[in-house]
Amino acid sequence: MVESDRPVIGVIGGSGIYEIDGLENKQWRRVESPFGEPSDELLFGELDGQPLVFLPRHGRGHRIPPSRLNFRANIDAMKRAGVTEILSLSAVGSLKEELAPGTFVIVDQFIDRTFAREKTFFDSGLVAHVSLAEPVCARLGDALEAVAGDLGLPHARGGSYMVMEGPQFSTKAESELYRQWGCSVIGMTNMPEAKLAREAELCYATVAMVTDYDCWHPDHDHVTVDEVIRTLLANADKARALVRGVAPRLSGRSGPCASGCHHALDNALITHPEARDPELAAKLDAVAGRVLRG
Known part of the structure; x- marks a missing residue:
């Protein structure tokens, strides 16, 4: 990324999120990645002149389950498409009484309990360690x-x-254990997505x-796919309005992110230059x- 470049907003989410009123110059394009196949083609467009790039996380038609998502290819493809900031939208279950179905939670922390996924772009021959103390960009x-408040959406920050x-x-x-840990929501998709975005x-x-109260709540039925889909459809218009409202707020950035996201690798590479694997370095040309x- 060239720091003087204008922001390009990437959105990763459900298949209906990209159907935003006013999105112009739309074009689906395949972006190849050395890390394999992304979930789908990327949709390039402009919203009031602001470049946006959309990726259906599970592919159009929701074809790919969480554990089979190629998170590395998805993030690498977004970086190759020129994306500089990513808005991730995902369905979750609530672990707190006050976070009722229909609430939009702008989370600021993650606990990663996944075990079957590739979680880093780096490997033997080119080692790097990035900070994840604050895994979410505070500016975003x-x-x-602010936009959720302006739109009157039920939301919580943090x-x-x-x-x-x-x-x-x-x-x-499990649900009761995660509540004891103080977790707010539970889902299957944002790790290692957030880790890889930081590395990139x-x-x-x-x-x-x-979309639901998971299975801990004594006064609600246990979560079902029908319930999740019903709430997702109800939230789709709100999610699109949120993306549309956020885009102009992010378009005015000049220079790198003040939170340090665009310089996360400044002190992360450990392997000495003469010991680096040239093939891996070539794969990391975008990241x-x-x-x-x-």
């Missing part, structure tokens, strides 16, 4: 919170997103859209090209 979170492997929903014992030096923020060429 501020914009999302909270921890428990990321489980899936595809099954939680047992009641992209701003990243999540809007977790609550880490800024520091590898430096």
Whole structure:
């Protein structure tokens, strides 16, 4: 990424999120990645002159389960498409009474309990360690919170997103355990997505859209796919309005993100230049090209 470039907003979410009124110059394009196939083609467009790039996380028609998502290819493809900041929208279950179905939670922390996924772009021959103390870009979170308030959307700022492997929903014992840990919501998709976005030096923020109370709540039926889909459809218009409202707030950035997202690799590479694997370095031309060429 060239720091003087204008922001390009990437959106990762459900298949209906990209159907935004006013999105112009729309074009689906395949973006190849050395890390394999992304979930789908990317939809390029402009909203009031602001470039946007959309990726259906599970592919159009929801073809790919959470554990089979190629998170590395998805993030790498977004970086190759010129994306500089990512808004991630995902369906979650609530672990707190006050976060009722229909609430949009702008989370600021994650607990990663997944175990069957590739979680880093780096490997033997080119080692790097990025900071994830603050895994969400505060600047993007501020914009999302402001627009959600302007639109009158039920929302909450802050909270921890428990990321489980899936595809099954939680047992009641698991759900109660995560509540004891203080988690706010639970889902299956935002890890390692957030980790990879940080490695790729992209701003990243999540809007977790609550569809149910998971299985812990004694006064609600246990979560079902029908319930999730019903609430998702009800939230679709609100999610599109949120993206449309956030876009102009992010278009005025000049220079790199003040939160440091665009310089996450400044002090992350450990492997000495003469010991680096040239083949891996070539694969990382988009993700880490800024520091590898430096």
